[in-house]
Amino acid sequence: MSVESKPKNVTASTFLKKKQNNEKITMLTAYDCSTAKYFDEAGVDSILVGDSLGMVVLGYDSTQHVTMQDMQIFTAAVSRGAKRCMVVADMPFMSYHASIEEAVKNAGELIRSGAFAVKLEGATSHILSVVKRCVESGIPVVGHLGFTPQYLNVLGGYKVQGKTAENTKFILNQALELQKAGAFAVVLEMVPEECAKLITEKLYIPTIGIGAGRYTDGQVLVADDILGKYSEFKPKFARRYADLKSEILSAGEKYVSDVTTGVFPNENEVFHLSEEENKALEEMIKNEFGCN
Numbered sequence: 001m002s003v004e005s006k007p008k009n010v011t012a013s014t015f016l017k018k019k020q021n022n023e024k025i026t027m028l029t030a031y032d033c034s035t036a037k038y039f040d041e042a043g044v045d046s047i048l049v050g051d052s053l054g055m056v057v058l059g060y061d062s063t064q065h066v067t068m069q070d071m072q073i074f075t076a077a078v079s080r081g082a083k084r085c086m087v088v089a090d091m092p093f094m095s096y097h098a099s100i101e102e103a104v105k106n107a108g109e110l111i112r113s114g115a116f117a118v119k120l121e122g123a124t125s126h127i128l129s130v131v132k133r134c135v136e137s138g139i140p141v142v143g144h145l146g147f148t149p150q151y152l153n154v155l156g157g158y159k160v161q162g163k164t165a166e167n168t169k170f171i172l173n174q175a176l177e178l179q180k181a182g183a184f185a186v187v188l189e190m191v192p193e194e195c196a197k198l199i200t201e202k203l204y205i206p207t208i209g210i211g212a213g214r215y216t217d218g219q220v221l222v223a224d225d226i227l228g229k230y231s232e233f234k235p236k237f238a239r240r241y242a243d244l245k246s247e248i249l250s251a252g253e254k255y256v257s258d259v260t261t262g263v264f265p266n267e268n269e270v271f272h273l274s275e276e277e278n279k280a281l282e283e284m285i286k287n288e289f290g291c292n
Contacts, residue, residue: 010045010086011116012140012184018045018217019206025185025218027088027208028226031057031074035223036081047082048220049075049115051090051149056224063149066092068106072113079114088142089115093150096120096130103130107139117141119187121148123174128181135182143178145171146212147190160211162195172199179205187220188212190237211237 018025027046030036031053039047053074054066075089089110096103107118107130117140120127131141146161162168168191175186185206188196193213200207200216209216223229225238228245258264273281 027220033081162191
């Protein structure tokens, strides 16, 4: 099926139909217009403007430093590039925790920036209330369970979640509560495959896995991981489809060499005055500066 023949807009109902038809959902992160445009043309169902941009774009050591202003700027950029697929924006750390009213207001700002839906981490009673109020306000919501990066300090590091039967049951109950509150999909991050399989089977809304095995309804990965651009760390679950680090390094080294040796720019890469204007310039220099 060519990209041109696919639906012009992917929505929550598209996700649900894919789950019902046993069709896998594809999601990738993106943080800029051109990358979003290329992923959109490649046929992905959804682009996540992840708060992972804090680490892979802004150079922070965690996602907890990302602000609402950051997310609005990057969401707007991605939305300008993605014309067909669904854009989902992460709600950043502490943007939906203080009060339900503030959370809905911030979610609305991301929708105004161009997102179709927002993503929230966790399933506390407060988060469930936020999800319910957002949906009532016309804001689609994606949940996020398992390893939740914004709770990094509470979880004690980058650790796989749901590693026991009891923990699996706990995450399943969280997922069911998110579904009941109105979330139209749930991201499951860094959980055992068996855990994700059970949750996927028990929900009527789709699950999107990242480090959650083969049995979720879809997959999501970080763009810089699959492109081989973010080389500081490669998660076990990330597959590299390109090596842009090497390409960028090579291009930069060639540029430095060409400039320092005078190879760049060449005749084809410069502009010239017309012959008439060049003579006029020489005459002006001669008359005004007395130079030959």
